[in-house]
Amino acid sequence: MSVELLVNVSPFETRIARIENGLAEEVYIERERERGLKGNIYKGRVQRVIPGIQAAFVDIGLEKSGFLYAGDIAIPDVPDAPSLDEDAEETIDSNEDEEDNDVAVNTSRHRHIPPINTLLRDGQEILVQVSKDPIASKGPRLTSLLSIAGRYLVYLPDLRHVGIARRLEGKEERQRLLDIGEKIRPEKAGLIIRTVAEGHSEEELKDDLAFLERLWAGIEKRNQQSHAACNVHTELNLYLRVMRDYVDDEVKKIHIDSKEAYQSMKKFARNFMPEVTKRLYYYPGERPVFDVYGVEEEVNRALKRKVSLKSGGHLVIDQTEALIAVDVNSGSFVRSRNMEETGFKTNLEAVHELVHQLRLRNLGGIIVVDFIDMQEEENKARLLEVLDETLKRDKTKTHVVQYSALGLVEMTRKRTRDSLGRMLLEPCHRCDSTGYRKSPTTICYQLFREVVAEARAYPCEKLMVIAHPKLIDLMLGEESEQVTRLEGFLGKQIALKSDAQMDPEHFEVALL
Numbered sequence: 122m123s124v125e126l127l128v129n130v131s132p133f134e135t136r137i138a139r140i141e142n143g144l145a146e147e148v149y150i151e152r153e154r155e156r157g158l159k160g161n162i163y164k165g166r167v168q169r170v171i172p173g174i175q176a177a178f179v180d181i182g183l184e185k186s187g188f189l190y191a192g193d194i195a196i197p198d199v200p201d202a203p204s205l206d207e208d209a210e211e212t213i214d215s216n217e218d219e220e221d222n223d224v225a226v227n228t229s230r231h232r233h234i235p236p237i238n239t240l241l242r243d244g245q246e247i248l249v250q251v252s253k254d255p256i257a258s259k260g261p262r263l264t265s266l267l268s269i270a271g272r273y274l275v276y277l278p279d280l281r282h283v284g285i286a287r288r289l290e291g292k293e294e295r296q297r298l299l300d301i302g303e304k305i306r307p308e309k310a311g312l313i314i315r316t317v318a319e320g321h322s323e324e325e326l327k328d329d330l331a332f333l334e335r336l337w338a339g340i341e342k343r344n345q346q347s348h349a350a351c352n353v354h355t356e357l358n359l360y361l362r363v364m365r366d367y368v369d370d371e372v373k374k375i376h377i378d379s380k381e382a383y384q385s386m387k388k389f390a391r392n393f394m395p396e397v398t399k400r401l402y403y404y405p406g407e408r409p410v411f412d413v414y415g416v417e418e419e420v421n422r423a424l425k426r427k428v429s430l431k432s433g434g435h436l437v438i439d440q441t442e443a444l445i446a447v448d449v450n451s452g453s454f455v456r457s458r459n460m461e462e463t464g465f466k467t468n469l470e471a472v473h474e475l476v477h478q479l480r481l482r483n484l485g486g487i488i489v490v491d492f493i494d495m496q497e498e499e500n501k502a503r504l505l506e507v508l509d510e511t512l513k514r515d516k517t518k519t520h521v522v523q524y525s526a527l528g529l530v531e532m533t534r535k536r537t538r539d540s541l542g543r544m545l546l547e548p549c550h551r552c553d554s555t556g557y558r559k560s561p562t563t564i565c566y567q568l569f570r571e572v573v574a575e576a577r578a579y580p581c582e583k584l585m586v587i588a589h590p591k592l593i594d595l596m597l598g599e600e601s602e603q604v605t606r607l608e609g610f611l612g613k614q615i616a617l618k619s620d621a622q623m624d625p626e627h628f629e630v631a632l633l
């Protein structure tokens with residue numbers, strides 16, 4: 122399979138598309154404005170220790186000072202130092218990926234926290250990492266328990282343990298990875314094995330560790346050479362993170378449309394992934410790089426509810442709070458002589474589009490698919506086989522359950538980043554996200570009821586309705602007979618006046 126990455130860099134956002142055999146299969150987007158400080162490491166200086174609240178303000182060279190609680194201070198080489206604990210409440214999420222939230226370092230439950238003034242003093246220099254982005258008037262929350270996320274591992278310079286992500290399933294697999302972790306762990310650091318490590322070899326984990334050790338060495342060097350307060354490590358930006366997380370052996374070419382990004386990726390590759398250096402290409406083309414493989418078009422298609430199939434059928438994909446519902450519909454040739462055959466063929470086509478859309482939209486959680494009904498057991502079984510086969514391309518973990526009692530195919534897909542929809546769309550306020558609004562006739566009849574109520578409540582000779590031209594047209598056309606009836610019923614004339622400024626759902630009833 123031919124796999125290429127397209128990297129589209131602009132000052133406000135970075136977008137990356139994974140192209141497999143000429144088709145955009147995955148899209149990652151990061152907006153500059155939404156990038157936080159979380160994960161960044163600073164050489165800070167303690168400004169003020171406040172024993173009363175067991176916390177300290179730390180100057181990290183930013184406008185607002187950071188806040189460091191006693192429980193978030195690393196105390197290496199102490200017998201009851203913070204330990205990796207699977208049930209811990211505190212979580213390390215140095216990386217923005219949700220999947221890292223399942224990795225935990227217990228900082229408080231199993232140990233006594235010493236008074237903060239025995240741990241820190243005013244003016245002291247300390248290496249700290251942002252654990253929570255600043256909100257409103259508050260400065261960022263800091264921790265001195267540093268952690269750096271790699272592709273499969275999280276590197277913990279202050280601990281000496283090997284931990285594993287809680288959500289990594291399978292007793293045997295957990296043990297295998299823990300054994301590898303123990304084997305490769307550097308003497309002076311701790312490791313956490315991330316959920317994505319599942320199924321990966323010792324060799325791959327070792328490569329990742331080598332990358333993290335180089336990264337840490339760089340941080341230590343900057344720490345020694347610089348003066349507080351300053352930044353010594355910034356969480357990788359999207360294009361560098363993609364190099365870390367998404368460039369595998371399958372990726373043959375990476376096209377980058379910004380000279381600057383190309384150069385920094387090249388530098389990153391030389392330092393951390395030498396084998397990738399030769400796969401980087403600067404794309405100077407006049408056509409936007411996302412137009413080359415029709416990525417832009419694919420993204421727009423992935424934002425719509427309805428997706429057409431070549432055969433004429435279509436999928437309808439609804440993302441609700443609880444689950445994702447996918448309905449498969451056959452095309453116009455429904456009245457084919459062989460319904461079973463047509464249904465089966467459309468279902469097969471739908472499977473490919475379904476997997477394509479799940480990846481492109483990055484949908485996760487419970488997914489329920491209503492395929493076109495089939496009678497033949499053989500076809501039903503074959504469909505699930507094809508689904509399983511097609512899902513193998515998907516690196517995100519999926520699990521297909523058998524047909525449910527009602528004949529629906531239920532499956533799960535691990536939640537990772539935000540879905541494309543959540544990133545690019547907002548709820549529609551006009552229809553309250555239902556996709557439906559009152560029909561003009563419904564509004565028209567609502568208007569008639571109001572006319573009746575007004576005419577009864579207040580004596581008058583004549584009434585006037587002011588409404589949007591669309592509503593007035595309806596009353597002069599299709600509903601004109603109802604208006605005449607209403608006039609007869611009330612014994613009063615109803616004048617109609619159109620006002621293009623008015624909202625089509627609103628109207629005014631005036632008494633004359």
Ligand SMILES: [Zn+2]
Nearest residue numbers: 549551552556
């Ligand atoms: Zn709407």
